[in-house]
Amino acid sequence: MSLIKSISGLRGTVGGKVGETLTPIDVAKFTAGFGMWIKERHSEPKVVIGRDARPSGSTFRSIVESTLRAQGIDVVDLDLSTTPTVEMAVVNENAQGGIILTASHNPSGWNALKLLNENGEFISAEDGKKVLEWAESADLEFVDPKKFGSYDTNDSYIDWHIDQILALDLVNVEAIKAAGFKVAVDAVNSTGGIAVPKLLKKLNVEVTELYCEPNGVFPHNPEPLPENITHICSEIAGGNYDLGFVVDPDVDRLVMVCEDGVSFGEEYTLVAVADYVLKKKPGNTVSNLSSTRALRDVTEKNGGSYTASAVGEVNVVTEMKAQNAVIGGEGNGGVILPELHYGRDALVGIALFLSHLAEFGKSVSMLRSTYPNYHISKNKIELDPSLDLDKVLEGLKAQYSKNKFTTIDGLKIEFDKEWVHLRRSNTEPIIRIYAESESQSTADHLAQKLMMDIKELITPV
Incomplete structure (x- = not known):
């Protein structure tokens, strides 16, 4: 059992003693610290919130919403959503921040608060330190009930997010529709089970849904590593599929499965998508220090320059901006397309990969064989x-x-x-x-x- 307070947010196992595990009191204090940080920066603050499907999400969502409103902050609640959807909604709502309740790849007994700034991007280390200081401060303040923040719900943002993806010039909608792809999807019974099938069906892709009920009962370890995705691999190997897609609980990591049931490799999600993007839009790339060298090879082959950043999405994004990168991300299956937004996004990764595959015109395993094998x-x-x-x-x-x-x-x-x-x-x-x-x-x-x-x-x- 553990509780990790860091500049990256608050994360821990649910249930136990205050300050040792993630409890409602810890959630309220940390949310209030974020609220104070927001109010220091903005006079009329609004925050967008959303969650993945894990069991503690609904309860913690209520605590986050009530705490923010009691600080005089307006709240727009997306409820069941994805991390990239919330990131984009912050900007579209002209909000001053966002909170996503998700422990990402951790098991269902964990939860976390991911914090966003007004750009829909993860807050910096410096700002994260200020939030932590406020969370432990004796000066947390709340407002008179007459000044409580407003509360609105909006369940349309996943559809809006998908529409933004399909409007990208880089996404070859017609080629995907013409290809007649048949795919299987493993969404680990979280919010990818809502978003991924919606995206694929809009592209006329035939979908077999595995673990797409967003009930938070993860059927296997939710980190999309080869040893955790054996069911979909067996399904594809024994069926007539073109490929499979696996996402993590908050849909910011993407892994593919080849038509023969073999994993494409989480490190190669970004490599393949970057190869496609660089052929259409030459430029630079960024990934973190723990990611495969193959991205550097593919970038240089396409005439661009590759740079490595410190680990962590905020560090990758900072370096992408510094290098004016056209594509970047992390080797854990995280794709960041600045043209859409500066955040890891499995949904745009799916659309770009299908565009690549449709134009390639051969099997997924043959596409995988075209890349350096590390x-x-x-x-x-x-x-x-x-x-x-x-x-x-x-x-x-x-x-x-x-x-x-x-x-x-x-x-x-x-x-x-x-x-x-x-x-x-x-x-x-x-x-x-x-x-x-x-x-x-x-x-x-x-x-x-x-x-x-x-x-x-x-x-x-």
Whole structure:
């Protein structure tokens, strides 16, 4: 059981003691801190809220709504929605912020508050620190009941979001409709079960819905990794499908399944979509340090320049703006198309991928074979509170001083086309260790080697 308060938001397991797990009191305090931050910046504040389908969402949504209104803040409630939909709605509503109740890839017993600024983007580290300070302050203020904020509901925004996607020049609606695709969708019984089938049906795609009832009962671990999506892979392998789509509970991560039931690879969602976009609109790309090198290869092949950012969507977005990137995102299946909005968006990822596939004219597995074939070993170590991670990083830097390395987020060490990245997680009490190579065994070996190096550095002589 845990509660993580960070500049990225508030996240934890639901139920337990205040301050140790995510309880209604923690939600109210954190929401009030966000409300104070909003009111410091805006005289007539409005906030858009939405949630995924996990069981605690409805209760926490009520707490968030009531707390904001008691601070004199108007609330527009999208209720069951997606993270990218809420992000876009903030801008369309001319709101001053947004709160999304979702723990993203975490199991159903978790929940979180994701915080947005007036641009519908995740708040910065500096602003996140201010929200935390306000949440713990004795100066939280509420207004007279006559000045409570207004409350409106709006369940039309998913349809509006889809319409904005279909209006993009990059989305080849006619080619998709003409292709007659047959797909399966795994939406892990969350809000992707509402949004993804709607999008596909507007594109005349034949859809088989797996786990698309938004009841919050996740049928498997909701992180869309190969080991968690075996059901849809078996369904596609045994049927007559062109491909499959898998999304996480708040629909900002996208993974494809090839027509033979083999995962396309979460790292290659962004690679394939970027390849399509760059052919139509040449330019630069950005992903985070833990993402595959394949995006760099594809970008340079298309005449653009690739830049790596620190991990975290806000860091990717900041770097995308600095580099004027036409496409970017994260290797966890997160696609960010600035032309639509600066946020990871599985729905636009689906539309762009189907456009790519329709114009490619061959199978998904054949499309996958056109890209460089790298393998990532993803590992994690439970974080010991007594571990001095900075000291460990300094020891590793000294040990690998002859290699090229980056320290903008933990430590990334490069070995020609191979790399290892060590960093503290923003969302869980763990240390992540990722390694990439052209073979899975070498990537696994590199990750294990680094973990052994860490063990030696922290073990007393």
